[in-house]
Structure formats: C-alpha cells, structure tokens
Amino acid sequence: MADTTNRLAGIAYLSVDGQTFMLAGDLGYSVSKVTRETVIGQDRVHGYTEKPHAGFISGTIRDAGGLSVASFNAMSNVTVTCELANGKTVVGRNMWTTEAQEVKTAEGTFEVKWEGFSVEEV
Template identity: 55%
Template sequence: MADTTGLLAGTAYVTVDGLTVMVEGSFKYKPTRVKRETLTGMDGVHGYKEKPSAGSISMSLRDSRGTSVIGFNNQTNVTVVAQLANGKTIIGSHMWTVDEQEVDSEDAKFDVKWEGLSVTEN
C-alpha cells in the first residue's frame, strides 16, 4: 500500500444532494462568515467595517449524457459535500447556485458556484 502521509491536493470527490458529479477541476471553497474592509480618511487609517458574507463552493464540472446543466441552474437548498485529498470534508448546507452555467463543448466542461449560509470544513 502506498504511503499518502504527505498528500495535500489533487483530488476532490463531490456529491450534490447525494448525487455524484464529475469534477473536472478548479475546486474552491470559502467558509468565511464576514468580509472586512479597511476604512481610511485623508488623515490616515480609521479602522474597519464588517459585513456578513455568504460561504461558497465552486468547481468546474464535466458534462456527460446523464448530466442536466439546467438542473444545476435550478438548484436551491442543496447540500454539497466534498472529500478532498488532504482528508478534509467540506460541507455546504442550504446552498443555491449563482451565475449562469455555460458549457465549453471543446472539453465538455462548465463552471458551477453555490453560495449559502453554511460552509464548514472538517
């Protein structure tokens, strides 16, 4: 058996509401809760402001005969679960898709981004 102690990246196995999807690449996740912005004036730095921020999960998927691209556009209140090479499990709960999905038929791939109130990493 191979020793994978140092394995940190390279694979992502993803399900959306329990359905396995083919991840082409570019898997990203954002478990943040707030967005901060520095406030400055003509006399210097004054501090910062803070606003709530939605968590997100995004990736490039492979289109196949069994894939409904419009189905992704219709997704609201879905659970996205990813198993990463580094051993982490990423869970997005009550997610909805944002942006539009456009298929690049050269490589049968399209990008999907979900946003929601909860993205956790375990």
C-alpha cells in the same frame, strides 16, 4: 495500499445531495464568515467595516451525456460535499447556485458556484 499521510492536494470528489459528479477541475471553497474593508481618512487609518460573507463552493463539472445542466440552475436548497486529497471534508448546507451555467463544448465542461449561509470544514 499507498500511504497518503503526506498528500496535500490533487484528488477531490464533489457530490450534491449524495449524487457524485465528474469534477473536471478548479474546485474551490470559502468558509469565511465576514468580509472586512479598511476605512481610511485623509489623516490616518480610521478602522474597518465588517459585513457578512456568504460561504461558497465552486468547481468545473464535466458535462456527461446523461447529465442535465439545467438541473444545476434549478438547485436552491442542496447540500454540497467536497472530499479533498488532504483528508478534509467541506460541507455546505441549504445552498443555491448563483450564476447561469455555460457549457464549453471543446472540453465538455461548465462552471458552477453554490453559495449559502454556511460552509464548514469538518
């Protein structure tokens, strides 16, 4: 068996409520809890504002023949799990899709983004 202790990137798996989907590429996620914006006055930097930030998981999915693209648009309370090449597992619970899915037929892919209250590296 190959030693993967130094592997940092590459192979990744994506599942939603335990169902695995073909991940074509561009898997991304955000575990950030807040967004900050610097507040600048005419005289100096005054500080910053802070607002809550929704965690997200996004990726490009392969449109397999038996796959229902419409089912992704209907997702509103799902658990999304990502297994990464570096050994990390990223989990988002109670997530919903935020953008309409648009299939690109030349590659048979579509992009999907889930957002939620919390995304965690476990």
